[in-house]
Amino acid sequence: MKILISTIFDYPHEGGLSTHITTLKKGLIEHGHEVDILSWSDCSKRHRLFIRGLTFSIKRMNKGKGQLFGDRQRMNWLKRKLAKIYQEYDVVNTQDIFATLAAKDLNIKTVQTVHGYYTYEATSRGAIQNQSPEAHQAKRYEQEAYTSADDIVCVDQRLKEYVRAESGREAHMIHNSVDSSLFNISSEEIDQVRQTYQLPKDQSILLVPRRLTEKNGVIYPILALPKILKQFPNTLLVYAGSGELIDTLKQVASKLNASSHIAFLGSVPHSDMIGLYKLTDIVLIPSIHAKGVEEATSIAALEGMTAGKPVIAGAVGGLKELIQHQENGLLFENKNEHDLAEQVLSLLNNSELSHALAKNAQHYVERNHSHLASARTILEIYSS
Incomplete structure (x- = not known):
């Protein structure tokens, strides 16, 4: 099987998501499968700086609008890349809601791994104001992603219940793992x-x-x-x-x-x-x-x-x-x-x-x- 792991975030980067991708890739390869990773880090430096500048300018006027703008621009870039290569793969395992939305209109089987609560986490760190129009839009993006994926994997039981409550979908639950070697x-x-x-x-x-x-x-x-x-x-x-x-x-x-x-x-x-x-x-x-x-x-x-x-x-x-x-x-x-x-x-x-x-x-x-x-x-x- 040929598998693509995709995300709008950088890879590698600080944090558990990056470690999860590395560990998952190694496990899949050791089982005899071919795995590629497509992330924001693959975007050209020039385009990254351009999007970062636009996002920063919008955030100065409205933090939430800037947050969603930046994530949507990453999604659009990912969608363009996927459109060129998706036929090479049997499945794409997306690692965030925007990566799922990027694959939505392509004829490729999509499994989304849910690591957290996009809207709640954005409001928790102050990137989006609680109960704002941007917060409601972010929640709609989540629901659309959960609905459009062919299958969903959550990394704990509470996330599984959250996905069910937000979308009516039943997800699988697979805890995170570690390569002890x-x-x-x-x-x-x-x-x-x-x-x-x-x-x-x-x-x-x-x-x-x-x-x-x-x-x-x-x-x-x-x-x-x-x-x-x-x-x-x-x-x-x-x-x-x-x-x-x-x-x-x-x-x-x-x-x-x-x-x-x-x-x-x-x-x-x-x-x-x-x-x-x-x-x-x-x-x-x-x-x-x-x-x-x-x-x-x-x-x-x-x-x-x-x-x-x-x-x-x-x-x-x-x-x-x-x-x-x-x-x-x-x-x-x-x-x-x-x-x-x-x-x-x-x-x-x-x-x-x-x-x-x-x-x-x-x-x-x-x-x-x-x-x-x-x-x-x-x-x-x-x-x-």
């Missing part, structure tokens, strides 16, 4: 990552591998940090990711006199992320419920578990499906920094519990989130 790295490679990011060996490291946006709850580890430092003053909170909340996080850290215990690494290549997981003591996935948005089956959580580290996550969305509290990780109450601090302290005070959770998590991912098993399941959907 990537985590077989040497101590020398781990030390190189430590040196690259100037991370000490003599401190307990709490890693937040998250884009710095509201739904990811990235403010809560900082709010929890003072309580943690009272018992474990030799603790370093490390953020690996970029986003619109960076200035806010730094201001809050300063007010709490915690800046010296926090490192902001910015965007980190995925190859380095593996080393970061390996040198970390605890992985934090502090996602929250924000403006209708909840975390799906977090790839960052899966990667932390695969790396053999204890994961503490917000008790929301797909994270509650992934992590069984006190069995293969810990959950903390939504938006409750005190509970988060207590969960961190429970691990720092009990190395046996930390080790047991990490070991159980590793085994759980191996059994339930293999990239080969996920690829096999989605191939059955392609074939049908």
